[in-house]
Amino acid sequence: MTSSVPNHTDSKQLETRSETRDSKLNATFDLRLATCDFRLATFFSMFEILERDGKTRARVGRLTLTHGMVETPVFMPVGTAATVKAMPHDYLESVGAQIILANTYHLYLRPGDDRIARLGGLHNFMSWPHALLTDSGGFQIFSQRDLISTSAEGANFISHLDGSRHFFSPEKSIQIQQRLGSDIMMALDECTSYPATHFEAARSLDLTLRWAKRCKQFHAGRQDGRQALFGIAQGSVYPDLRAQSVEGLQEIGFDGYAIGGLSVGEPKQAMYEITGQCGELLPENSPRYLMGAGTPPDLLESVSLGMDMFDCVLPTRNARNGYLFTSRGRLSIKNARYAEDPGPVDERCGCPVCGRFSRSYLRHLFVSGEILSSVFNTLHNVYFYLDLMSKIRQSIASQNFSEFHKGFLNEYVGGDLAGS
RNA sequence: GCAGAGGUGGUCGAGCGGUCAAUGGCACUGGGCUGUAAACCCAGCGCCCUUCGGGGCUACGCAGGUUCGAAUCCUGCCCUCUGCA
Numbered sequence: 001m002t003s004s005v006p007n008h009t010d011s012k013q014l015e016t017r018s019e020t021r022d023s024k025l026n027a028t029f030d031l032r033l034a035t036c037d038f039r040l041a042t043f044f045s046m047f048e049i050l051e052r053d054g055k056t057r058a059r060v061g062r063l064t065l066t067h068g069m070v071e072t073p074v075f076m077p078v079g080t081a082a083t084v085k086a087m088p089h090d091y092l093e094s095v096g097a098q099i100i101l102a103n104t105y106h107l108y109l110r111p112g113d114d115r116i117a118r119l120g121g122l123h124n125f126m127s128w129p130h131a132l133l134t135d136s137g138g139f140q141i142f143s144q145r146d147l148i149s150t151s152a153e154g155a156n157f158i159s160h161l162d163g164s165r166h167f168f169s170p171e172k173s174i175q176i177q178q179r180l181g182s183d184i185m186m187a188l189d190e191c192t193s194y195p196a197t198h199f200e201a202a203r204s205l206d207l208t209l210r211w212a213k214r215c216k217q218f219h220a221g222r223q224d225g226r227q228a229l230f231g232i233a234q235g236s237v238y239p240d241l242r243a244q245s246v247e248g249l250q251e252i253g254f255d256g257y258a259i260g261g262l263s264v265g266e267p268k269q270a271m272y273e274i275t276g277q278c279g280e281l282l283p284e285n286s287p288r289y290l291m292g293a294g295t296p297p298d299l300l301e302s303v304s305l306g307m308d309m310f311d312c313v314l315p316t317r318n319a320r321n322g323y324l325f326t327s328r329g330r331l332s333i334k335n336a337r338y339a340e341d342p343g344p345v346d347e348r349c350g351c352p353v354c355g356r357f358s359r360s361y362l363r364h365l366f367v368s369g370e371i372l373s374s375v376f377n378t379l380h381n382v383y384f385y386l387d388l389m390s391k392i393r394q395s396i397a398s399q400n401f402s403e404f405h406k407g408f409l410n411e412y413v414g415g416d417l418a419g420s
Numbered sequence: 421g422c423a424g425a426g427g428u429g430g431u432c433g434a435g436c437g438g439u440c441a442a443u444g445g446c447a448c449u450g451g452g453c454u455g456u457a458a459a460c461c462c463a464g465c466g467c468c469c470u471u472c473g474g475g476g477c478u479a480c481g482c483a484g485g486u487u488c489g490a491a492u493c494c495u496g497c498c499c500u501c502u503g504c505a
Contacts, residue, residue, distance in 0.1 A: 263454040291455040
C-alpha cells in the first residue's frame with residue numbers, strides 16, 4: 001500500500017521533472033484542452049482511506065476529483081487571485097502541489113466569474129490542469145468585517161477595490177463557484193471571529209447551517225458529479241455548538257466536511273480540542289478539512305486528530321515577508337546575523353533554493369526588495385510544507401507516524417533558529 | 421576676485437530665539453503574520469542612568485559674542501554650490 005502514496009517531493013523526481021519539462025508542458029497543454037469541455041468529464045468526487053495509523057486518528061486517503069487524484073493528508077497552497085503568489089505553475093508542479101485554493105469573492109470582483117466562464121473556466125483561464133478548491137467568500141466575511149454586513153439572506157459586501165456594493169447569498173456563492181468550475185466548492189459560511197460569546201457563536205452557527213442547506217439545495221439542482229461541495233462547521237470554541245454544527249451538516253449531507261472558524265486568534269489548546277472533537281464526530285469516510293491551518297506543528301497535531309486537508313497562507317505570505325520554515329524552526333532571513341552566512345537556509349532541505357543559494361544571498365535579495373526574493377522564499381516554503389505532508393503520509397503508511405511527529409517537534413523549535 | 425545661496429543626527433531634508441535630542445522620508449535593527457485588501461504591518465533608532473513617571477550629559481561647519489535662554493540673532497574664520505569676471 002505504501003506504493004500508493006507517492007513521494008511528490010523526492011529530489012530525484014524533481015530532477016526528472018526538470019529534465020522532462022518540455023514534455024510536461026505539452027502534457028499540461030493537452031490536459032487543458034481535455035478539460036475545456038466539462039461535459040466530457042465523468043468523474044465524481046470520491047474519498048477512500050488507504051491506510052490508518054494504529055496509535056492516532058491519522059489516516060492516508062485518496063480523493064478522486066475531476067482534475068486528478070489527491071493524496072491526503074494534503075496541504076493546499078493558497079492561490080486567492082488564481083495565483084499562488086510568486087509561484088510559477090511549473091514550480092508548483094515540480095514541488096508536488098496536488099491541489100491549490102482560489103477565492104470565490106476575489107475572483108468574482110476581479111476579473112469576474114462571468115469572464116472566467118467565457119474563457120473556459122478557472123482551470124482553463126489560469127492554465128492549471130490539476131485540482132482546484134474554491135473558498136466561498138466566507139472568510140472575507142471575517143477578514144473584511146468592517147466592510148460587510150450579514151443578514152439571514154446573505155452578506156452585503158463593500159468592495160475593497162472600488163467601494164461598489166455586492167450581495168453574496170449562499171446561492172450566489174455556489175453559482176459563482178459553478179462558473180469557476182472548481183473541483184471542490186465550499187459552502188458559504190460566516191467565519192465566526194474570536195473571541196465570540198456563546199450567544200454570538202450560536203447565532204453565527206445557526207446562520208451558517210441555514211446557508212449550508214441552501215448551498216446544498218442550490219447545488220443539488222445542478223448536481224452532475226463534476227464538482228464536490230463541502231460544508232463548513234462553525235461554533236467557535238464551544239464544544240456543544242461544534243457538535244450541533246457537525247450534526248447539522250451531516251443531516252444535510254456533503255461530499256466533505258470542513259472545520260472553519262479556527263486559527264483566528266484562539267489559544268492553541270482550544271484549537272486542538274475543537275479539532276479533535278470534530279475529528280471524532282465527523283463521518284469516518286468523508287474527507288475532513290481544517291481550514292486556515294496552520295504552522296507545521298499545527299499540521300502534525302491536526303493530522304493526528306484525523307484531519308485530511310489543510311490550507312494556510314503562512315508558507316506563501318511569510319515567504320514574502322522574509323520568514324522561512326526549516327526543519328529546525330523558523331528563520332527570519334532579514335536578520336543581520338545572516339548577512340555573511342554562506343550556508344543554505346536548511347541543510348536538510350532538498351528544494352532547489354537550498355541546493356543552490358546561501359542565506360547571505362537570500363538575505364541580500366530580501367533586503368534589496370528584489371522580486372526574486374519572493375520567488376525563492378516562496379518556493380522554499382511551499383516545498384517545505386509539501387515535503388512535510390509527503391513525509392507525514394509515508395510515516396502513516398509505514399506505521400511510524402507518532403515517532404515522526406515526535407521527532408519533528410524535537411528538532412523544530414518555535415523560536416528563531418540559532419545562528420549556525 | 422566680486423555677487424548670490426548654503427553648511428542640521430548614518431543619509432536626504434524640515435526647523436529659523438524658549439514647547440528641540442531636533443518633523444518627515446530613506447537606511448539600519450528587531451518583532452508580528454494561521455480558509456491573503458499583506459513583496460505588508462508594528463516598534464526602536466545620540467550616549468548614560470531609571471522605582472519606566474522620568475533624570476543627566478553631548479550635539480545643528482569651527483571659534484567667539486548678544487540673551488535668563490541660541491540649531492535659530494551678531495562677528496570672524498573654514499568649506500560647498502551657482503552666476504559674473
